Amino acid sequence: MGSSGTDKVFAGSIPTFYETYLVPLLFEPYAADLVNRLASRSLGRVVEVAAGTGVVTRALASILPERVSIVATDLNSPMLDQASALGTKRPVEWGRADAMQLPFQDGTFDAVVCQFGIMFVPEKAKALSEAHRVLRPGGVFMFNVWDRIKENEFADTVTTALESLFPEDPPRFLARTPHGYYDRPTIERDLASGGFIASPQITTVAARSRARSSRVPAIAYCQGTPLRNEIEARDASRLGEATDIAAEGIAQRFGRGDVDGKIQAHIVTIES
Secondary structure (H helix, E strand, O other): OOOHHHOOOOOOOHHHHHHHHHHHHHHHHHHHHHHHHHHOOOOOEEEEOOOOOOHHHHHHHHHOOOOOEEEEEEOOHHHHHHHHHHOOOOOOEEEEOEOOEOOOOOOOEEEEEEEOOHHHOOOHHHHHHHHHHHEEEEEEEEEEEEOOHHHOHHHHHHHHHHOOOOOOOOOOHHHHOOOOOOOHHHHHHHHHHOOOOOOOEEEEEEEEEEEOOOHHHHHHHHHHOOHHHHHHHHHHHHHHHHHHHHHHHHHHHHOOOOEEEEEEEEEEEEEO
């Protein structure tokens, strides 16, 4: 059962579970890392692509000087609705936008930022060319992508655990999409195809993903990502069972109290 068509559908209750579970589990440390890398630059206008529920947007609004205007976009209106409802320390401009067809004029921004979004774009070189197009000369494109799934222990454990529930057709969303765009030469080639001439700086950063119990990451992945769409496409009545199996897999590997797993991502910086 091919499910790649649902890989970028963040709707229903997914945005709420995403914000409640995934953001503290995975995204907060990398959001701070990304924005701190950006903060030392001289900026006037910044656009965020694939803002999700706004974890990076909130960091941008808190850390960047007030004179820097911030535009935050996402393809999925339910995710943007969640982000705008949570709000930011100071006003930002919210807008729905497709990364492959940004609704901005050429040379509009000093920086384009994207946290863990490029992996979901069907035509990556096209999205990278759009980032290049809307950047002013000398601007910077900064984004991060997850490393291979074996370097991200909770995601790997959940994927393996679900194989026992659907042995004929195991859900592979996590390996296929979030953890499917980690190859450095591929990233470099796509950036060149998108019009970037400079060589990117690619830094690999490991962090820790911690939770009070094995159920937290199980709920995060099984109910707060499009993995839920894959599970429900196979048998909607088994979502709870899938979550239980994922939780048990994590408990067996990391213990039955607090759990602590490795996460790892590449941070890519390139000048226009």
